[in-house]
Amino acid sequence: MVRDDLYITVPTLFRCPISLDVMKSPVSLCTGVTYDRSSIQRWLDNGNNTCPATMQVLQSKEFVPNRTLQHLIQNWSDSAHSPVESPPSLDQLQDLMKDLRTKTENSNNNSRTLDSLTKIVRFAKESEENRNFLAKMDGFIVTLLEFLGNAGGRECRKFDFLEEVVGLLDLVLSKFEDHQQLTKTMLKSDRDCLASLLLVLQHGRTDSRIASARVLETIANDAESKLLIAEKDGLLSETLKLITPENDPALIEAGLSCLVQISMPKRVKAELVHLGTIKTLVKLVSDSNSSVTVTEKALKMLETLSSCKEGQWEICENGGCVAAILQRVLKVSSSATEHAVTILWSVCYLFRDERAQEEVARANGLTKILLLMQSNCSPSVRQMSADLLKIFRVNSKSCLSSYDTKTTHIMPF
Template sequence: MGRDDLYITVPNFFRCPISLDVMKSPVSLCTGVTYDRSSIQRWLDNGHNTCPATMQILQTKEFVPNRTLQRLIQIWTDSVRHRVESPESPPSVPSLDQILCAIRDMQTQSQNRLDSLTKIVCFARESKENREFLANVDGLVPILVGFLDNVDDAVSESVEFLEKFVEALDLVLNKGQEQREQLAKLMLKRQSNCLSSLVLVLQQGSSSESRIGSARILEAMAVDAESKVLIAEKEGVIPELLKLIALTPEKDGGVIESGLSCLVAISMAKRNKMKLVKFGGIRILSQLVSETNLSVGVTEKVLKLLETVSSSKEGRAEICEDERCVAGILHKVLKVSSVATEHAVTILWSVCYLFRDQKAQEAVTKANGLTKILLLMQSNCSAAVRQMAADLLKIFRVNSKSRLVYYDTNTTHIMPF
């Protein structure tokens, strides 16, 4: 390793103005200037009553720890240590100084903003620590949102540019409630083009990362009832999310799961449920719930979405008309997860017991649902699930009393696992 390889550039604001060394315990005076604790304490102990950097007379000699700066210095220090100890790390990852310059270029509307954005994305992909650092940079999220708002959604040539911004925004969001509320306020303001930009990426994005990013950003924006309605009302949002979850042989599971998560987040409002049904959501969900190779996470989200739409008249009607959908839900009652069991049983209880749909009852009977419900009753399920299963048995006792007696006397020894 050459001497140049070991050269580390220290960001200026990490240095103590007195010692010029990297601060170990940064503290701020009443003037707002930050120093290393040992250096400023020595200055004050020597009888000085001024701020060394500004020479202002101090109204108080007390100082407070600068926790944010200390955290940033720690992240930077860990990053430097990792690069020194692992020289095989890709040299293409931008340094912290380069990232700070890139953010400054973005703020000044520099012509090099695409290059700056590429550096930010590369830096964020490198580690969780890097993403946390970017999430703590004041003003970065509004900058990224501002560019999404200013790109003409009718210009298809800008899609590649938009994808970079979407990916960067997705990476730097910490998904905390405060930042989510800030994001929703920025992106849903009147006359904003941000939603149009996200829809454009969902429609024409060339990478799964950018489409996943768009879905995640939409989900992060759904902080309350008003924001959920505004998102779903945007033309193209629900149709494109449904295309995202439509099962195809080449589709990545992460793409499907991100689309499902977003739909779950925005689908609680009645008008949003109706939109899901109107745009063919039940057909797509029926295909998914009938699959046997889905991950547990995807299965749970599919069932959660079906449970949500089953609370509407239109949703129940489509579920009950689709025999394959009812059979698929019944198949997921056992051996997936406790969460999946609760969603599946709730759907069946809603359509068969609460609303007494004859077609749904026939589909459950045809798919040997009585056996599965009896097995569920013998499993270690929750009290709520057990009660719904008991209610379902009452329905089928009326419809198939003799058959139920057969099951009662011949299958009580069978355990579901």
């Protein structure tokens, strides 16, 4: 067993929900949630208008010092002789794992189990080497999956413990070499791991919801796993909530990455279209405040959905969608350009939708396509642009009726 005097256990109440460190200057928002002043100030300065823990829209961005909690933290710090915990050593980690497995089997002391797990999380966060060590440790992943699989099938009485498990899985799963075995264990066993991940998506902190989306992305490594994840009741719709434009950018990125990974099967694409994904994606693409990464991933998702008839129809039916995509053809990134052009090529050239073609013309899309062809674009983008120009050349109302796509001259408009 591990000696208790080797560690200083930090009460969960003393940790900032954003940084997870002991709060130095706790302040409370109008929602009643307390954060470390520097963490919440940075959150608000980045333009966010929600409470990170509850995602409620803030009626006021003012916060007040939580003097009572600050005194409690100070008294605890003085008595513990140290406000910061040190990660366990490798020898201590081995003892912690034995302790954790014993508690898993007996499952009597949830508080002590959480303490052991929290110390392992600190160890994982310390370095890449530590994460590799944990991923290769015999029985480590299996133990975590036992915790995860047993939590989702009933009311989770220790939700903070479940969040720690999901966060730790996010840290180490990418280092686990046998992804097929991992997927089989999580998705094809009698343990309901997906139910636990869904629970975290629904009720977890921002960082825990990000971790849950990343875990789902990691295990969606073949067609069967993608379908199993997508067909879990409520999971797709809950993942879509992550990409709401008002959310934290990191949460949006994690949600988009997860959706891109699981959306390849045709049935999944159709369901995502049915759930209104395209409207949300158009909002992200249209938002001038969206980061380059978010824009790229949103366009990638639109490209994926444009490859099915339901997605093509919805893109053409959704007024302003084509125009929003055209706005991102240039001046974002080469990846964004390729995704945007592929979508336009799909709806205008393959699907031959007249509404999309007319919207391209109204939005001065032909000029952008011509400019794109004169740029240092990839061969595939150049070919798709040429195909698009052929569509508009046959239109007698277009000034391109005599344009030769082999020339490098851009005609004036």
